[in-house]
Amino acid sequence: MLEKLYLIIGCFELFIVFIAVSKYIYFEKFPYQTRTWYFILGTLLFSETLVFLLNKDGNPIQLALPFLFFSILVFFSRKKHKVAGLFLIVPITGIIFSVFIIPISFQYLFSKSMNTIIDTDTPWMGIFDIVFWIILILFFWKGGKWRRRFEDLVQNRTLSRWERNLVNVTGLFLLLFSTAIICVDEMKIESIYAKFFVGFGIIVMFFLETSIIALVIQGNGKAYFQQAAILNEYYLNSQLDHFKTYQETQRETRRVYHDMKNHMTCLSHLISEGSNEEAGKYILELNNQIQQIDKELHTGNDIVDAILNVKKVSAEKDQISFSIEGRLGALKIEAIDLCTIFSNAIDNAMEALKDSSNLERELQIHFKQQQSMQLFLFRNPVSTRQSTSSFSTTKKDYINHGFGLENIRIAVEKYNGQMNYYLENDGEHSFFVLEIILFVQSAT
Numbered sequence: 001m002l003e004k005l006y007l008i009i010g011c012f013e014l015f016i017v018f019i020a021v022s023k024y025i026y027f028e029k030f031p032y033q034t035r036t037w038y039f040i041l042g043t044l045l046f047s048e049t050l051v052f053l054l055n056k057d058g059n060p061i062q063l064a065l066p067f068l069f070f071s072i073l074v075f076f077s078r079k080k081h082k083v084a085g086l087f088l089i090v091p092i093t094g095i096i097f098s099v100f101i102i103p104i105s106f107q108y109l110f111s112k113s114m115n116t117i118i119d120t121d122t123p124w125m126g127i128f129d130i131v132f133w134i135i136l137i138l139f140f141w142k143g144g145k146w147r148r149r150f151e152d153l154v155q156n157r158t159l160s161r162w163e164r165n166l167v168n169v170t171g172l173f174l175l176l177f178s179t180a181i182i183c184v185d186e187m188k189i190e191s192i193y194a195k196f197f198v199g200f201g202i203i204v205m206f207f208l209e210t211s212i213i214a215l216v217i218q219g220n221g222k223a224y225f226q227q228a229a230i231l232n233e234y235y236l237n238s239q240l241d242h243f244k245t246y247q248e249t250q251r252e253t254r255r256v257y258h259d260m261k262n263h264m265t266c267l268s269h270l271i272s273e274g275s276n277e278e279a280g281k282y283i284l285e286l287n288n289q290i291q292q293i294d295k296e297l298h299t300g301n302d303i304v305d306a307i308l309n310v311k312k313v314s315a316e317k318d319q320i321s322f323s324i325e326g327r328l329g330a331l332k333i334e335a336i337d338l339c340t341i342f343s344n345a346i347d348n349a350m351e352a353l354k355d356s357s358n359l360e361r362e363l364q365i366h367f368k369q370q371q372s373m374q375l376f377l378f379r380n381p382v383s384t385r386q387s388t389s390s391f392s393t394t395k396k397d398y399i400n401h402g403f404g405l406e407n408i409r410i411a412v413e414k415y416n417g418q419m420n421y422y423l424e425n426d427g428e429h430s431f432f433v434l435e436i437i438l439f440v441q442s443a444t
Contacts, residue, residue, distance in 0.1 A: 091171020
């Protein structure tokens with residue numbers, strides 16, 4: 001009975017380790033909703049318990065369930081290469097298996113038989129269990145800052161072809177090599193050579209395991225700085241375009257100011273001659289010229305202004321307009337995070353509006369601040385009608401708004417914020433709404 005229960009817990013642990021390796025080494029994208037994970041883990045435990053109750057000889061089936069659940073999860077989580085994802089189970093098994101084999105191999109160096117070690121109850125598995133649960137508890141209790149840092153590093157990280165091939169080959173080799181070590185007694189070789197083989201195997205497995213970790217860490221740093229360089233380049237280009245527009249505005253302002261003396265003379269003459277109607281037309285024409293001087297959007301934040309005005313130029317080509325409500329001001333938010341939030345949010349909205357048949361192509365942007373809480377709201381019409389009760393704000397995407405939302409979420413969580421998106425019906429029209437709440441102080 002206790003052995004069966006221990007097997008259920010072990011299968012649960014194995015599944016968690018599968019998820020950890022695939023996420024932090026292979027960078028597989030899994031659902032991040034807590035409710036979804038409760039369902040997956042609960043279903044696994046229920047299946048393990050059901051096999052335990054219905055099948056007295058269910059050990060093989062119970063051991064197979066974590067592999068089956070992991071394969072299904074990868075298959076449905078991937079957007080492409082779904083079938084290829086099923087084969088991840090092989091190299092990942094090798095990576096995990098070799099970790100367990102290292103202490104057993106070390107113990108064999110001081111024993112006569114590998115089979116004796118395997119068949120005898122050893123403290124290794126109990127130690128592994130204790131270490132696993134300590135790490136898992138610390139991961140969720142104290143690892144929030146590390147997880148946010150990791151997500152920030154790898155938000156767009158994927159293994160290159162050569163990296164993936166190298167990790168796959170290494171995992172496959174570790175699986176075969178670990179199996180060979182376990183079967184060393186069946187090789188019928190002299191004890192001294194067998195121990196030399198196993199000792200050499202310990203060194204090889206340890207080297208390959210650490211090499212995989214080093215490869216991933218180095219690649220993470222490279223991907224982060226590449227992403228930061230792209231965003232910084234985009235931000236600098238936005239600032240340059242913003243500065244060019246500002247220069248043009250200043251030239252127009254100086255031109256109108258230079259002619260203002262002549263305009264006032266003409267108006268004075270028309271009024272003195274009693275040509276009030278002509279004077280009124282002249283004032284309207286002059287007012288139109290003045291309104292055309294400053295075509296920029298202003299939020300009070302130089303970074304956001306630069307991004308918005310660059311996007312505005314592109315939006316005008318597709319007959320998309322922007323409306324701004326509220327003032328933003330200077331905030332204690334890194335430029336790269338503001339760039340991530342606003343660039344992705346506006347790009348998503350513009351993509352949806354460009355492909356929409358809706359005649360009112362307007363992106364509404366609202367700002368509201370209350371003490372340290374800052375609200376950004378992006379709202380744009382969509383052509384599809386759908387009730388808000390049938391639209392899930394956390395599990396479903398809508399039109400093209402899914403692209404970049406994960407990047408926005410990562411940037412928002414750095415400031416203990418929240419991101420929410422939903423469909424809103426307003427009479428005959430439907431709107432996609434993206435709400436972002438950050439907890440930041442105004443820059444002084």
